[in-house]
C-alpha cells in the first residue's frame with residue numbers, strides 16, 4: 001500500500017501549527033502543561049487531515065470507558081432523583097424514579113450507548129470498535145452492580161450537591177487589589193496562595209507552550225500512557241529510551257508494564273502472517289535487534305501496511321523473548337490495545 005493510501009490517522013505527522021494558549025486556563029490544563037508541555041501541545045493541536053474536532057484523537061482505554069459509563073448513569077439518576085425531591089434509596093419515591101428510568105440495566109445500557117456514540121467520531125476507535133462493544137457488553141452486569149453500590153451510598157439533601165445538581169452559589173471577588181488570598185481546605189490538609197502561585201505558574205506554563213517545539217519531559221510516569229507518544233520525536237530518541245529503560249528496571253514488579261513500544265523497519269516476509277523486522281528504537285530491545293512480527297489472524301489493517309523498508313512505530317505491542325533458545329528471535333505480536341503508525 002503506498003503512503004498516500006494510508007489512513008492519515010495512522011501516519012506519524014506533526015500538526016501543521018502548534019496550538020496557542022488555551023482561551024481559558026483550567027487547573028488541569030496548567031497541570032498538564034507543567035507535566036509535559038510537548039504532550040499538552042501535541043494533544044491540543046488541530047489535525048484537520050484526521051478529523052474535524054480539536055485536538056488529537058485520544059487513545060481508548062476500557063477502564064476510562066467504564067468510568068465514563070458509570071458517571072453518565074449516576075448523573076442521569078441523580079438528576080431524576082433531584083427532580084422528584086427524592087433524597088436516598090430509602091425514600092418512598094425512589095422505586096418510582098428508578099422504574100421510570102427503566103431500571104439499572106437499562107440505565108447502564110443507555111449510558112454505554114451515549115459513550116459509544118461519541119466514540120464513533122474518533123477514528124482511533126474504528127479498528128477496535130467490535131472488540132470494545134463486546135467488552136462493554138460483557139462488563140454491563142458488573143457496571144450495574146457498581147452503580148447499585150454507588151446509589152446505595154447516595155444522600156441528597158439541602159446541603160448536598162450531587163452530580164449535575166446546582167452548584168453552591170459562589171461569587172467573584174469585588175474589584176480591588178488583593179495581595180494574597182489563601183485557600184484552605186481543612187479536610188484535605190491543603191492550602192495555597194492564589195494570586196502569587198497561580199499567576200506565576202500560569203505565566204511559566206504559557207511561556208513553555210510558546211516554544212517551538214514545546215519542551216518534552218520524558219519519564220516513565222509521563223510517557224507510559226501518553227496518548228501522543230507516537231508523534232513525539234523526543235520519546236523515540238536513544239537517550240530517552242535509555243532513561244526509560246533505567247526507570248523501568250528500578251520500578252517494582254507491579255509498576256513495570258509488559259507491553260513494549262518499538263520502532264521497526266520491515267524486512268522480508270516469511271509467510272502471510274509473519275514478517276522479519278529490525279528494531280530502530282525502543283528500550284525493550286537494543287537497536288538493530290532482529291525480531292519476528294506476527295500479524296494477527298483476521299487483521300485487515302496491518303497487513304496492507306507491510307512492505308520491505310517501511311518504518312513503523314508499534315505502540316503497546318507484546319514482546320515475547322524466547323529464553324529457552326539463545327538463537328531464536330524475539331516475537332512481536334499485536335494485542336487488542338496495540339496500535340501501528342507509519343513513519
Ligand code: SF4
Pocket residue numbers: 036038039040042216217218219222223226227228229232234235
Ligand atoms: S512521549 Fe513523553 S516526552 Fe513525549 S509528549 Fe508524551 S509524555 Fe511528553
